[in-house]
Amino acid sequence: MNTPRFRLWSSVGKKILTGLTGIALMAFIVMHLLGNLTLLVGADAFNGYTESLHELGWLVIVAELGLIALFGLHAISAVQVWLDKGKARKQHNSLMRTKGAPSKQTIASRSMIVTGAVLLVFVVVHVIQFRFGPSIEQGYVAVVDGAPARDLHRLVVETFKNPVWTGIYVAVMLLLGFHLRHGFWSAFQSIGALGPKLRPLAYSVAVVFAVAMAVGFLILPLYLFLFASVPSGAVAMAGH
Amino acid sequence: MSNARQPRSYTLRVWRQPSSTTEGKLVEYAVSDIDPDSSFLEMLDHLNENLVKKNEEPIAFDSDCREGICGTCGVCIDGRPHGPIPHVTTCALRMRDFADRSTIVVEPFRAKSFPVVKDLVVDRSAFDRIIEAGGYVSVNAGSAPEANMIPIGKDIAESAMDSAVCIGCGACVASCPNASASLFVGAKMRQMVLLPQGAVERKHRALAMVERMDREGFGDCSNHGECEAACPKAISIENIATLRREYMKAIFR
Ligand code: HEM
Ligand code: FES
Numbered sequence: 001m002n003t004p005r006f007r008l009w010s011s012v013g014k015k016i017l018t019g020l021t022g023i024a025l026m027a028f029i030v031m032h033l034l035g036n037l038t039l040l041v042g043a044d045a046f047n048g049y050t051e052s053l054h055e056l057g058w059l060v061i062v063a064e065l066g067l068i069a070l071f072g073l074h075a076i077s078a079v080q081v082w083l084d085k086g087k088a089r090k091q092h093n094s095l096m097r098t099k100g101a102p103s104k105q106t107i108a109s110r111s112m113i114v115t116g117a118v119l120l121v122f123v124v125v126h127v128i129q130f131r132f133g134p135s136i137e138q139g140y141v142a143v144v145d146g147a148p149a150r151d152l153h154r155l156v157v158e159t160f161k162n163p164v165w166t167g168i169y170v171a172v173m174l175l176l177g178f179h180l181r182h183g184f185w186s187a188f189q190s191i192g193a194l195g196p197k198l199r200p201l202a203y204s205v206a207v208v209f210a211v212a213m214a215v216g217f218l219i220l221p222l223y224l225f226l227f228a229s230v231p232s233g234a235v236a237m238a239g240h
Numbered sequence: 241m242s243n244a245r246q247p248r249s250y251t252l253r254v255w256r257q258p259s260s261t262t263e264g265k266l267v268e269y270a271v272s273d274i275d276p277d278s279s280f281l282e283m284l285d286h287l288n289e290n291l292v293k294k295n296e297e298p299i300a301f302d303s304d305c306r307e308g309i310c311g312t313c314g315v316c317i318d319g320r321p322h323g324p325i326p327h328v329t330t331c332a333l334r335m336r337d338f339a340d341r342s343t344i345v346v347e348p349f350r351a352k353s354f355p356v357v358k359d360l361v362v363d364r365s366a367f368d369r370i371i372e373a374g375g376y377v378s379v380n381a382g383s384a385p386e387a388n389m390i391p392i393g394k395d396i397a398e399s400a401m402d403s404a405v406c407i408g409c410g411a412c413v414a415s416c417p418n419a420s421a422s423l424f425v426g427a428k429m430r431q432m433v434l435l436p437q438g439a440v441e442r443k444h445r446a447l448a449m450v451e452r453m454d455r456e457g458f459g460d461c462s463n464h465g466e467c468e469a470a471c472p473k474a475i476s477i478e479n480i481a482t483l484r485r486e487y488m489k490a491i492f493r
Contacts, residue, residue: 011420011460012450012487081418081460088419088459093255093347094266095319099326099415104465110417112462186463189477192485196478 011084014077019190021074022183026209028067029176033216040223043153047142051149075120082113104203108182108210115179122172130155160224169221177214184209248274248340252287254299255347257356260363264356266345276336280323281306281313283335284346300359306331308472311407314414315360316347321411321470329409329472349414353421353457364410366456367424374448375428377438396434403431405473415470418459423467425453426479429486446483446490 007013035053038045054060098105108115134140135150142151160166184206188194194202249272257264271287278286281303288298303313308329315330317323323333338344346360354362404427412423429445432438461480468477 007447007491010450010487011422011454011458012484013491015461016484016488081462085418085459085462087352088457089351091350093316093319093350094253095316095345095347096417097319098466099320099324099469101469102465103469104463105417109462109464182463189463189481190484192481192483192488194478194481196476199478199481 009080011081014080015190017073017077018081019187021070021077022187023191024070025074026180026184026187028070029213029217033213036217036220039153039156039220043142043151044144046153046156047149047151048144050152051144054150071120071123075116078112078116104182104185106182108178109186111178112182115175118172118175119179129159157224157228157230160221161228161230163225166221166225170218173214173218176217177210180210180213181206245276246340247272248276248335248338250274250283250338250341251343253343253345254359255356256299256359258297258358260355260357264359266347274335276334278335279306279331280317280333280335281331300357300361302361303331308332309407311409314349314409314411316345316349316414318345319347321349321414322409322472326469327472327474329407332472349410351410351413351419351458353419354410354413362410364408366458367408367410367421369456370421370425370449370452371428373452374441374445375432377432377441379437379440390436392435400431400434403427403434403475403479406431406471406475407473409472411470411472412467412475413458415466416459416461417464417466418462420461420467421453421456421458422461422480422483423471423475423477425449426477426481426483427475430479430482433482433486442486443490443493446486450483450487 008017035049036046038049056063130152133155136148140151140154141148142153143149160169185194185199185202188202189199249270252269252271253266254269255264256267269287269291271283271290274283274286281301284299284301291298301313301315304310306313308331311329313329313331314322317330317333322328322330323337325333325337348354348356348360348362349364350362353366354364357363406424406427408424410424413419413421416422429449432445433442463477463480465477468475
């Protein structure tokens with residue numbers, strides 16, 4: 001049974017995979033957030049940023065395929081952990097309670113499968129909405145460095161002028177916060193990186209990281225909903 | 241709480257299951273005249289004496305040393321393995337920690353890999369089979385003086401001992417929402433790899449113990465960390481981090 005395939009899909013192997021892919025996804029969302037913060041600067045800054053990504057050409061495709069693989073591997077290994085849990089205890093006691101500290105069992109740790117499933121659906125919707133949404137051909141044209149480029153800023157603002165979309169995004173980002181409150185420290189524990197000194201640190205930093213990511217992301221739709229001027233296809237924004 | 245020295249009475253709801261192949265259910269019993277300083281198992285002995293007098297089948301539960309070192313006792317009390325008090329085994333738990341006239345639910349350590357034999361007795365031989373798979377040292381470690389000729393730092397010796405205190409009771413599995421045996425396996429691995437005699441077979445040990453753990457049907461770990469809280473010996477989930485490091489080294493070498 002000690003084939004390489006079995007080793008990666010063993011209980012410990014799956015957990016290491018969940019952890020590694022989780023860490024990579026966290027690195028991705030940090031970059032994603034930093035880029036998106038240009039939305040707070042204005043249309044030119046945001047369109048300039050997205051256009052600079054597009055100028056990377058085939059690297060974009062590589063990155064996109066890599067992300068699909070990451071999300072896929074993460075979801076499959078994590079769902080597998082959850083399925084094995086169902087098999088490992090068929091009959092349940094009438095009561096099952098936590099014994100308190102140092103247990104790290106929280107609402108966040110218990111709902112990873114729920115927050116994860118919501119994130120998976122969200123990511124698909126999100127990509128359809130923006131990656132495959134209207135572009136230059138549909139008249140979403142901006143001028144970046146004197147050349148025509150996709151006016152993604154207009155699409156983003158139009159989307160978040162709709163209170164329903166803003167509500168959905170804010171709610172999902174709160175759930176992302178829960179996913180990361182357990183996920184952040186858990187991922188490093190999964191790859192065996194946490195000793196007696198680092199573990200309490202990672203457990204505390206997880207709260208900071210989760211709040212930073214959730215608030216960082218949800219502030220964008222809220223800001224656009226409240227303060228962005230209704231786009232008319234014009235590029236001009238104050239201060240530019 | 242009432243007068244600390246007064247005898248107490250309780251309502252017990254105990255899991256009764258005649259055999260591994262029959263259905264079980266919670267049955268209610270009243271116990272009275274319990275000395276607050278008696279242990280949880282003595283309270284069950286007291287109930288069993290009354291059951292025998294009434295010609296009823298006594299409640300089956302495991303125990304041996306009754307001083308917290310053998311690991312055979314262990315039941316879930318009000319949903320917590322070994323009861324509400326941290327760092328004790330069921331046999332070391334005292335009735336003074338249960339309020340007079342309260343209701344106490346007593347159930348077995350529950351996992352598919354720990355099938356119920358009868359009432360509160362479960363079959364934990366899955367643990368033995370994991371040890372047989374790789375939780376041993378097959379080099380000749382020599383007699384005591386020879387062993388002492390290999391200098392081992394006090395910090396390392398103590399760290400290995402922190403893992404070696406595992407009594408194999410199974411509370412980690414019972415407390416785990418996933419019914420994972422990771423803490424047990426991690427502790428049994430770590431106690432060896434920290435020492436030179438045990439480090440020799442680390443690769444085989446990591447692969448064999450994990451494979452056996454999975455074949456026994458234990459769940460995967462989600463890092464809830466409930467096992468550390470439930471462990472009567474307070475064994476840290478650092479042992480689970482070690483388990484993963486050992487496993488990665490074994491795969492990628
Ligand atoms: C923005 C995207 C996501 C990020 C940043 C992220 C991050 C993480 C991290 C860091 C962990 C901890 C890994 C570990 O415990 O070893 C984790 C666990 C988990 N993730 Fe995600 N995740 C994301 C999306 C998803 C998706 C799409 C799913 C889909 C099902 C999912 C399901 C899970 C589950 C179930 C766990 C817990 C696994 C367990 O019980 O051990 N996550 N996630
Ligand atoms: S009877 Fe030995 S540990 Fe409880």
